[in-house]
Amino acid sequence: MNTDWMMGLIGGGLIGTAGAIFLLVNGRIMGASGILGGLVHRSGMTSAAEKLSLIAGLIIVPALMTLAFGVKPTFLTDNLILVVIAGLFVGIGTRVANGCTSGHGVCGISRLSLRGIVATVFYIGAGGLTVVLFKHVLGLI
Amino acid sequence: MRNFYAFIVGGLFGAGLLISGMTNTLKVQGWLDIFGEWDPTLAFVMGGAIIPMAIAWRFVTGRKPVLGGEFDMPTDTAVDRRIVVGSVMFGIGWGLVGLCPGPAIASITFGGIGGLTFMVAMILGMYIAPKFRTALE
Numbered sequence: 001m002n003t004d005w006m007m008g009l010i011g012g013g014l015i016g017t018a019g020a021i022f023l024l025v026n027g028r029i030m031g032a033s034g035i036l037g038g039l040v041h042r043s044g045m046t047s048a049a050e051k052l053s054l055i056a057g058l059i060i061v062p063a064l065m066t067l068a069f070g071v072k073p074t075f076l077t078d079n080l081i082l083v084v085i086a087g088l089f090v091g092i093g094t095r096v097a098n099g100c101t102s103g104h105g106v107c108g109i110s111r112l113s114l115r116g117i118v119a120t121v122f123y124i125g126a127g128g129l130t131v132v133l134f135k136h137v138l139g140l141i
Numbered sequence: 142m143r144n145f146y147a148f149i150v151g152g153l154f155g156a157g158l159l160i161s162g163m164t165n166t167l168k169v170q171g172w173l174d175i176f177g178e179w180d181p182t183l184a185f186v187m188g189g190a191i192i193p194m195a196i197a198w199r200f201v202t203g204r205k206p207v208l209g210g211e212f213d214m215p216t217d218t219a220v221d222r223r224i225v226v227g228s229v230m231f232g233i234g235w236g237l238v239g240l241c242p243g244p245a246i247a248s249i250t251f252g253g254i255g256g257l258t259f260m261v262a263m264i265l266g267m268y269i270a271p272k273f274r275t276a277l278e
Contacts, residue, residue, distance in 0.1 A: 021150050062155040090266065
């Protein structure tokens with residue numbers, strides 16, 4: 001569809017606006033893995049209510065939107081072994097590197113953080129190579 | 142008040158992910174797939190998100206957050222092995238199924254058993270991550 005890039009830009013603008021509000025109003029960085037990981041490790045327990053509120057909004061608003069406008073399928077693979085391996089890699093990787101697409105990608109790059117830029121180059125590079133290897137070479141995905 | 146704004150932020154974040162198509166794993170994998178039918182959407186999402194954030198960063202210096210306290214800035218600034226190894230691991234998982242933490246949380250109510258399984262595995266990964274961090278120090 002030709003409107004995909006436009007929806008991407010609008011959706012991206014909403015994501016960036018959300019991050020800007022969280023930074024300027026709450027004084028915090030909107031990184032999904034840091035927020036969830038802080039709850040998992042109890043290291044972020046001082047702001048647990050704030051983190052849980054953000055996660056609640058992140059779950060409830062898309063849920064209501066799918067109820068109102070119909071479900072947008074995620075097309076996730078039904079190979080659950082692959083899903084478990086991927087989940088473990090994403091969980092470990094984002095906590096070891098201290099950030100994911102939102103934290104390093106959006107919040108890091110926008111302040112020209114070298115860490116954010118390096119992280120983004122490596123996770124996009126690794127993601128691209130993984131797709132090439134598993135899709136075009138091995139034919140597993 | 143902090144929780145109210147955090148909820149609004151989460152809601153905008155989720156709406157943005159859904160509207161932009163980032164909860165669709167095929168679009169994410171399509172962007173990573175430079176040798177297939179390349180889908181440029183993710184670049185527009187990143188660009189669209191970076192613009193308001195870049196403006197927001199200009200208002201941080203010399204100010205305090207609206208709700209008080211201090212800006213919670215990243216204290217770790219070193220570009221070390223952890224940032225490289227962690228990001229490579231994250232990228233492998235991201236490429237395999239097309240989900241990263243934000244969209245995984247946002248699609249939990251409609252992502253089916255696969256989405257729930259990913260979430261459980263990701264939380265388990267986050268739980269055991271400190272062992273990997275220490276090993277890389």
